[in-house]
Amino acid sequence: MKVSIITVVYNGAATIRDAIESVLSQTYPDIEYLVIDGHSKDNTTEIVRSYGSRITRFVSEPDKGLYDAMNKGIRLATGEVIGILNADDFYKHSQVVEKVVDLFKKKKCDAVYGDVIYVNPINTEKIERDWKVGEYKEGDFLHGWMPPHPTCFIKRSVYERLGTYTLELKSSSDYELLLRFIHKHKIRISYLAETLVTMRSGGVSNATLKNRWRANREDRQAWRINGLRPYFYTLLLKPLRKIGQVLPKLS
Template identity: 40%
Template sequence: MTITARIGSTRPRITLITVCWNAEKTIASTLDSVDAQTFRDFEHLIIDGGSTDATLSIVATAGNRTVFSGPDKGIYDAMNKGIARASGDIVGFLNADDMFANDSALETIATALENEEFDCCYGDLIYVSQQDPTRQVRYWKSSTFAIGAFRRGWCPPHPTFYVRRSIYKKYGSFDQRYSLAADVELMMRFLERARITSLYIPKVLVRMRLGGATNKSFSNIRRQNTEILQALATHGLKVSALGFWAPKLLNRLQQFVRKKQEN
C-alpha cells in the first residue's frame, strides 16, 4: 500500500505525547527517534509522573519539548493529562520504552490523515529486546478493522494508533477503571461502538521494548484479558470463549515466528 499526499491538501498538525516515570535508561532513544523525524509540524508533550532519577535532565538537554511533571494516578491518568493539553489536530503516543521504526513514521501518519475521510490510522509494531533494541522478539502485524474484530481478540497496536483530537472530545479519553486494558477499551469504544473511520497502514511504525506493565508477568496478562472481556460486555459485544481465545492465541504465536518484512 502506497500513501501519497494529495495536491493542494494540508497535512494535519500532530500532538505527540510521551508518558514517563523514572525512564533514564530508555528515554534518550525515544527522544532521538522523535528528533530524527522528517515531518516537523508537531508538538511533543512530555508527561512525567514526578521522576526522581535523571529522566527530566535528559529531557531538558534534548530541548524543544513541553514538559509537565508531577504525581499522577498511573499511566492512563498521565495519558489523559496529555490529551487535555494537546493542541494538534491528531493525537498519538510514543512512550519512554518506544521508538519510531524509521525517520518517516510521522510523515506516513500525517500523509495518511490528510484524507479527512479517516478519523484514525494505525500500523504494525515490532517488540524488541529490553537490553538490545536492535533485536526483534515479536512482530505484531495488524490488519484492516472489521466490525466485530474485538470479539475475536483483535485490536490495533496502541503505540501506532493516531486519532483526531475531535474524536477524544466527542467520545472521551481513557477510562481509568481499566488498570491494564484502558487502551484496548478506548480503541474498542472508538471503532466498534462509535464506528469511527480507520485506515490501516501496512508498515512498521514503532519499535517497542518488551517489559511493559502488561507483559511483565503472566498475572498481568491474565488481568488485562479479564478487563478486555469486561469491556466487551460493557459495550454489548457478545463473545464466546473459543471465538475470543483461539484467534488471539494464534495471532500471538504468529508474532513470535513472523519476521519483519521490508516496507
C-alpha cells in the same frame, strides 16, 4: 495538520532518550511534542530538560498512573491528530509522522494505525515479535483483533466526542478505548502497512502469567463497560494471535 505526540514516563531514564530522539528526528514539520512525567525519582527530568524548547511542553508532577498521564497529555494537546509514544518505545524511522499525515489526508479518516516490532530490551537490534496487523474489517474485535496502541494516531475531535482513557482499568484501558472507538462507535480507520513503532519486549500486561490473567479479566470488563458482549472465544483468541507473531522468528 498539526500532530501532537505525547510521551508518558515515570523513572524512564534508561530509555527516554531513544523515544525523544525518534520524535525530534521526524521529517514532518508541524509536530507538537508533550512529555508527561509522573514525578520521576531518577534523572528522567534532567534528560528531558536537556532538550530545552525542542520539547514543546514538559510536565512533571504526581499522577494516578499511566492512563491518567495520557489523559493529561490529551487535555493539553492542541494538534488535530494525537499520537502516543511510550517512553520505552521509539519510531521505526524518521518519516513515520509524514506518512501518517499523508494517509489522513488521502483517506479523510478518524484514525491511522500500522505495524509494530518488539525487540529485546537490551539489544534493540534483536527482533522478538513482528506484529503485522492487516486491514480492519468490521467485527474483527470479536475475533480477538486490536491494533497496536503505540501505532495509533487519532484525531483530537474523536477524544472530545467519545472520551479518553478510563481509570477503572490498570492494564487494559488502551484496549477499552480502541474497542469503544472502533468496534462500538465505528470511527473511520486506515491501515498504514508498514512498521511504525519499535517496542521493547515486556510491559504491564505481559510480563508474568499472573499479569496476563489480570489483563484478560480486564479485557472482559472492557466489553461490559461498553454494554457489549464478546463471543465465548473472543478473549481467548486475543493472546493466541501473538503466536503467529513469534513463530517466524523461531525458525
